[in-house]
Amino acid sequence: MRGVDELQESYRLEGTWPVGILFSRSGITAISEISQLQGTLLAISEINLAGGVLGKPISPLILDPASDPQRYAQFASSLLMDRGVTNIFGCSASYSRKAVIPVIERRGGLLWYSIGYEGFEYSSNIIYTGPAxxxxxxxxxxxxxxxxxxxxxxxxxxxxxxxxxxxxxxxxxxxxxxxxxxxxxxxxxxxxxxxxxxxxxxxxxxxxxxxxxxxxxxxxxxxxxxxxxxxxxxxxxxxxxxxxxxxxxxxxxxxxxxxxxxxPYFETVGSPRNSNFVANYHQRFGAKRPTDACAEAAYFTVLLFARALERAGTLDPERLRAEVLGLEISAPQGVVMVDPDNSHTYLWxxxxxxxxxxxxxxxxxxxxxxxxxxxxxxxxxxxxxxxxxx
Missing domain, CATH: 3.40.50.2300 (Response regulator)
Structure with a gap:
């Protein structure tokens, strides 16, 4: 997929902020997850082009679970145990999130989950940025x-x-x-x-x-x-x-x-912030690929992460979590904030x-x-x- 390979090749640990990306590019949920992946990559590219975070680029390791819940769990474990990753952006359908939660909690990682879901859940190892x-x-x-x-x-x-x-x-x-x-x-x-x-x-x-x-x-x-x-x-x-x-x-x-x-978001939302997001998205991924709620939430989730990382100065999940709770940023849908009460996000x-x-x-x-x-x-x-x- 356009925009993936060049970032994938840049993955390294030394002198960067390594993160895991766990979105499916194949399988039954690929349509939505490709949007999430593209929103994530756009944000990472913009941040890196602007000098990274505290002078270091974000370095993504991108894996394709192929819409298979067992692969989500296996890949999450590999990222946390073998690849030096503590933060993962990923999952879409609830079955994939449920498969990853035990791994994230057992290994002490942080999952940044950016899609709407059924609610009635809380994990201190997840930042929920999709709608409740x-x-x-x-x-x-x-x-x-x-x-x-x-x-x-x-x-x-x-x-x-x-x-x-x-x-x-x-x-x-x-x-x-x-x-x-x-x-x-x-x-x-x-x-x-x-x-x-x-x-x-x-x-x-x-x-x-x-x-x-x-x-x-x-x-x-x-x-x-x-x-x-x-x-x-x-x-x-x-x-x-x-x-x-x-x-x-x-x-x-x-x-x-x-x-x-x-x-919370449609491509036609009328604001200069969204117009800029849409133009940059089309420039990177092609005019025929529209922005959508999946891409927008994944995009601003990385912006939240980067702002919290700048404050924390470390990828330690507990430090990042402490910095992101109550954090407010401007997203294409409007100003959003992670609620310190429940780790979910104020949305429009x-x-x-x-x-x-x-x-x-x-x-x-x-x-x-x-x-x-x-x-x-x-x-x-x-x-x-x-x-x-x-």
């Missing part, structure tokens, strides 16, 4: 229910994140007298026909929304199945926590306008709607960064979140 459920699930529910209705057809890939996400949405929709009319979990390699049956069922049961936590290649199959049924997104949209610009770009057709996605919830050109138009966003609440301890009910605009 209150920053991802709640804003979506808040936007959907008054505009489209309260009857959801749930469809997801068969692993932890979709199942836990549907549990959260079940609680939210039940609270306002709605219902889940159907709940389906399909394998990562599910084809269009399997999704067509679910879309037909959603229409027959009068669903208002198809709530999707499908990941990997199944995303394109779901949207293709929807389009084949000649449905109208203004009446019954797909509302997703997992679809992004790169998925839309990789589809063999353009998704219909009007589908909904909840994320947004709702995007698909539009022509395989892009998303931001139709709602919060006025300020939202405090992460991974256990939903401070959730007070729908209708009480009052920062949504649009």
């Amino acid at each position: 459920p209150n920053q991802l699930h709640l804003p979506l529910a808040e936007y959907l229910f008054p505009r489209y209705g309260r009857k959801l057809m749930c469809v997801g890939t068969d692993y932890l994140f979709p199942r836990e996400s549907n549990r959260i949405m079940q609680d939210l929709v039940s609270e306002i007298g709605g219902s889940i009319v159907g709940e389906h979990y399909l394998p990562f390699n599910a084809q269009r026909d399997a999704f067509s049956n679910i879309v037909k069922e959603a229409r027959a049961l009068g669903a208002d929304v198809i709530f999707s936590t499908v990941v990997g290649p199944g995303i394109a199959a779901l949207y293709d199945a929807y389009a084949t049924e000649n449905l109208d997104p203004s009446v019954m949209p797909i509302a997703s926590l997992t679809t992004n610009e790169t998925h839309c770009q990789e589809m063999w057709f353009e998704p219909l306008p009007g589908h909904i996605v909840s994320a 919830p947004r709702i995007g709607m698909t539009e022509a050109g395989r892009k998303f138009r931001v139709v709602a966003e919060f006025k300020q960064a939202m405090k992460p609440d991974p256990y939903l301890m401070n959730y007070v009910g729908l209708g009480r979140i009052n920062h949504v605009q649009g």
Whole structure:
């Protein structure tokens, strides 16, 4: 992949800050993880071109776990035990994070985890920079229910994140007298026909929304199945926590306008900081590769790491963790901060709607960064979140 080899060749220990990079460039989760990898590499390149950290470059050792949970664990162990690494940027799907956690905790490393997940977890060996459920699930529910209705057809890939996400949405929709009319979990390699049956069922049961936590290649199959049924997104949209610009770009057709996605970042976020990020990303990886929430979070995660490293002057995980808690930086989505209460990150919830050109138009966003609440301890009910605009 463009941008990987030249950095890979530069990996060395002496006179650098060595870090491990554990994102899949192959396998079922490669689409999202390549975005994460590219965001990570862009940040490292920018930092190194500006003189590195305290005069030394960041030196990445990049491994491809090929979407295999056993390889994530094996490679994490190798990085920590054999390669002189104490900090790892990596993992995407929850099964990969869960595979790595015991290794990270046992070996005393620090995992920088940059993608949205199901919450209800805490490890002092992880810095969580992707959205927690209150920053991802709640804003979506808040936007959907008054505009489209309260009857959801749930469809997801068969692993932890979709199942836990549907549990959260079940609680939210039940609270306002709605219902889940159907709940389906399909394998990562599910084809269009399997999704067509679910879309037909959603229409027959009068669903208002198809709530999707499908990941990997199944995303394109779901949207293709929807389009084949000649449905109208203004009446019954797909509302997703997992679809992004790169998925839309990789589809063999353009998704219909009007589908909904909840994320802290979209390429169309209007700010000089984001415009600069998008331009640099396209320059490095090509104009056809869009930025997305996976790339943006991975990018600013490295910036947080570099700032903490500058303060700590060491790669020691405990020292870095102490410096990053409460640390605030400017990211393409807005100013973000690692919450000292829970090691998750203040982020900017947004709702995007698909539009022509395989892009998303931001139709709602919060006025300020939202405090992460991974256990939903401070959730007070729908209708009480009052920062949504649009």
